Amino acid sequence: MAPLALFSKHFTSAFIVCALFLFGYRLLLHPLRKYPGPFFAKLSDVYGGYFAAARRLHLRTYQDHLQYGAAHKSALTKLTKGDIYQNERLVKPSIYRASEVRPGQNNVFNSRDKKIHSAKRRLVGQALSDQSLRRFEPTLLEQVDTFIRILYKASDVSRAVDMTLSCRHLGLDTIGQLGFGYDLKIQSEEEHRFLKKAIVFTNFRINLALQLPALINFRPDLIATYLPNSIRKRLLAVVEKMIATRLAQPINAKHDLLSFITPKLQTDLKDIQSGELWPEAVFFFGAGGDTTATAMAGAFFYLSRNSDCYKQLAAEIRTTFNSAGEIRGGPQLAGCRYLRACIDESLRMASPVGTTLWRELDSQEAGRCPLVVDGHSIPHGTLVGVNIYSLHHNEDYFPDPFTFRPERWLDDGADKARAAFAPFSVGPRTCAGKPLAYQEISLALAKTLWYFDFEPAPGYLGDIGGGTPGKTDGRGRVGEYQTYDIFGAYHDGPYLVFHPRHMHCDELKHRQDG
Numbered sequence: 001m002a003p004l005a006l007f008s009k010h011f012t013s014a015f016i017v018c019a020l021f022l023f024g025y026r027l028l029l030h031p032l033r034k035y036p037g038p039f040f041a042k043l044s045d046v047y048g049g050y051f052a053a054a055r056r057l058h059l060r061t062y063q064d065h066l067q068y069g070a071a072h073k074s075a076l077t078k079l080t081k082g083d084i085y086q087n088e089r090l091v092k093p094s095i096y097r098a099s100e101v102r103p104g105q106n107n108v109f110n111s112r113d114k115k116i117h118s119a120k121r122r123l124v125g126q127a128l129s130d131q132s133l134r135r136f137e138p139t140l141l142e143q144v145d146t147f148i149r150i151l152y153k154a155s156d157v158s159r160a161v162d163m164t165l166s167c168r169h170l171g172l173d174t175i176g177q178l179g180f181g182y183d184l185k186i187q188s189e190e191e192h193r194f195l196k197k198a199i200v201f202t203n204f205r206i207n208l209a210l211q212l213p214a215l216i217n218f219r220p221d222l223i224a225t226y227l228p229n230s231i232r233k234r235l236l237a238v239v240e241k242m243i244a245t246r247l248a249q250p251i252n253a254k255h256d257l258l259s260f261i262t263p264k265l266q267t268d269l270k271d272i273q274s275g276e277l278w279p280e281a282v283f284f285f286g287a288g289g290d291t292t293a294t295a296m297a298g299a300f301f302y303l304s305r306n307s308d309c310y311k312q313l314a315a316e317i318r319t320t321f322n323s324a325g326e327i328r329g330g331p332q333l334a335g336c337r338y339l340r341a342c343i344d345e346s347l348r349m350a351s352p353v354g355t356t357l358w359r360e361l362d363s364q365e366a367g368r369c370p371l372v373v374d375g376h377s378i379p380h381g382t383l384v385g386v387n388i389y390s391l392h393h394n395e396d397y398f399p400d401p402f403t404f405r406p407e408r409w410l411d412d413g414a415d416k417a418r419a420a421f422a423p424f425s426v427g428p429r430t431c432a433g434k435p436l437a438y439q440e441i442s443l444a445l446a447k448t449l450w451y452f453d454f455e456p457a458p459g460y461l462g463d464i465g466g467g468t469p470g471k472t473d474g475r476g477r478v479g480e481y482q483t484y485d486i487f488g489a490y491h492d493g494p495y496l497v498f499h500p501r502h503m504h505c506d507e508l509k510h511r512q513d514g
């Protein structure tokens with residue numbers, strides 16, 4: 001036998017023996033072996049990686065919960081269950097390195113050290129506080145008004161509007177202003193619209209690496225950054241341009257994130273991407289635009305398909321306010337309880353972040369008493385987490401979970417539902433942008449219902465966004481808004497047709513004519 005053939009024969013045999021040994025260990029001796037779970041998840045993280053690549057890990061995890069129970073093994077070293085996010089002994093695991101803009105550059109989202117995180121959180125949180133949002137409101141209202149004018153133009157010619165696109169344009173323009181005092185004009189012009197794709201690419205990659213940590217060191221986005229005109233390179237160039245433009249102005253010229261963080265974070269204008277400000281800016285831009293867009297598109301989907309809820313919400317908006325100008329932040333908007341219930345019900349059913357947010361025992365806790373979650377003693381090094389999509393469809397908390405029923409947030413069972421509601425996560429790493437998200441979604445929905453009636457587009461366009469009958473992979477429910485899990489969510493539609501409420505739309509017509 002030729003030496004090469006001999007080598008390859010021995011190598012293959014050795015590989016098979018090692019694999020059998022490893023899989024035998026994982027099935028029979030691994031500390032988590034007592035937990036039920038899918039066979040392939042017991043063997044390797046490739047299980048999570050495969051479903052992350054298919055963008056349906058949330059659906060698979062939900063099915064696994066039904067089959068194996070709440071505490072099951074969803075990957076080699078991962079358990080899902082319990083009261084995790086308020087536990088001070090737990091931190092974000094090292095797999096969050098997957099979201100570093102450049103290796104070693106940490107931001108408020110992926111810093112693991114508690115002290116460093118709370119300093120960053122205090123800094124970034126200033127731009128997102130209630131007081132800051134009050135100052136930002138006129139700018140937010142301008143963006144929402146642009147959104148309304150675009151719907152009005154489409155309504156004039158009965159053109160179906162893809163709400164995924166419109167909501168994402170609004171979300172990105174808003175975050176361009178709040179982050180950098182920069183008018184990206186995505187709602188009205190083409191130039192920066194590629195940013196949507198760039199954010200999807202980034203989120204997909206991060207999610208894949210979070211589920212299959214072996215990929216963390218393989219960074220296709222870093223490679224992509226060196227390719228001429230790659231989408232990732234263009235995204236970073238836009239963020240850099242926004243920072244440079246803004247830093248050329250006096251620091252208090254705008255009310256934005258940069259006015260708060262620039263004095264505290266080192267940045268060299270000649271090399272912005274190496275400075276401390278850079279990772280915060282890139283994350284802020286990615287986190288704030290797409291998530292609110294999913295929440296809005298989901299709400300439009302469910303309202304267009306549930307006519308009783310639609311009518312009740314329209315009545316609330318149209319009786320609470322006397323003019324479009326009155327629709328702004330404050331007690332009247334906060335008093336729209338049905339509006340809030342519709343938003344929460346959409347966030348429950350189509351969570352913008354529907355994934356499992358992994359946590360692990362802080363390394364400083366090693367050797368101290370074991371971690372106990374819901375009566376389970378968890379070995380050190382295990383990742384624990386709750387899957388948001390599964391939690392939000394758990395019948396114990398949300399009876400009839402696939403039915404859009406805003407009333408569940410207003411009736412007697414509301415406290416139980418609220419205890420299990422976590423679209424923004426909970427605990428010290430809860431979303432810092434929650435108040436902005438609610439304000440933006442509330443204004444966009446309330447103003448839309450003030451000016452228009454809407455319904456699904458006729459023909460096949462009207463079906464886009466829902467499930468496909470007969471599918472058995474979790475996508476067979478026609479009335480469920482289909483999200484594709486990429487840590488955030490990818491989606492399409494709904495396509496809606498808008499009918500102006502004429503006496504109210506006259507002012508829009510005049511503004512357009514003017």
Ligand code: HEM
Nearest residue numbers: 108109288291292295352353357424425429431432433437
């Ligand atoms: C409906 C809209 C939104 C949803 C559902 C959402 C959801 C979340 C979730 C689940 C997390 C925790 C992630 C984890 O533990 O790994 C998070 C973190 C975060 N979000 Fe949001 N988000 C939304 C909008 C926003 C907006 C508009 C901003 C503002 C720019 C924002 C800024 C942040 C920040 C700064 C963090 C990191 C918090 C920390 O670790 O201290 N989010 N978000």
